[in-house]
């Protein structure tokens with residue numbers, strides 16, 4: 585299926601949050617992990633979501649409408665950006681928390697994890713938080729073009745064991761399009777399930 589993405593809403597403040605009455609799957613992950621790149625890769629367009637070499641670019645929460653399925657893919661601001669102020673980080677936390685709590689439309693969160701790094705504290709905290717909230721976690725290992733097959737298998741196993749899943753997390757690359765179609769199927773299935 586050929587899916588496209590349309591940006592329909594951008595939010596900077598908690599006060600701007602309102603119920604978006606369609607199923608939603610969100611993309612979360614540390615700053616610079618490749619969330620915006622993945623949105624562009626999935627949408628098949630370069631400038632849907634802003635990317636830069638300086639992390640901390642996405643300060644907003646962006647709703648993309650998926651056609652023809654009609655669900656929202658939500659790009660969340662990255663967490664753990666060291667250079668941002670305490671106040672900014674607190675603001676991020678509140679926005680994300682408010683978005684995730686009491687949102688019956690949120691069907692799953694794809695947590696993006698850098699395939700080149702061993703599991704990071706903030707990522708483990710995020711997956712635990714989601715589990716605690718009863719929100720299904722879709723682990724996605726990014727930048728798969730940057731690692732060798734053997735390293736790929738090792739990090740997949742680590743995350744599978746950490747999350748206590750009986751399947752391996754998907755490795756993707758926005759640069760090469762690796763597993764793009766598979767990821768689309770998983771996201772669509774989560775939105776509909």
Ligand SMILES: Nc1nc2c(ncn2[C@@H]2O[C@H](COP(=O)(O)OP(=O)(O)OP(=O)(O)O)[C@@H](O)[C@H]2O)c(=O)[nH]1
Nearest residue numbers: 615616617618619620621640641642662757758759
């Ligand atoms: N080689 C490679 N580089 C990637 C890939 N995905 C993203 N990058 C690079 O990683 C950097 C960060 O990508 P972004 O997509 O902006 O990351 P983000 O998670 O949206 O970052 P924030 O907006 O700060 O939260 C950019 O320099 C991208 O070009 C990938 O699959 N392969």
Ligand SMILES: [Mg+2]
Nearest residue numbers: 619620641642
């Ligand atoms: Mg971004």
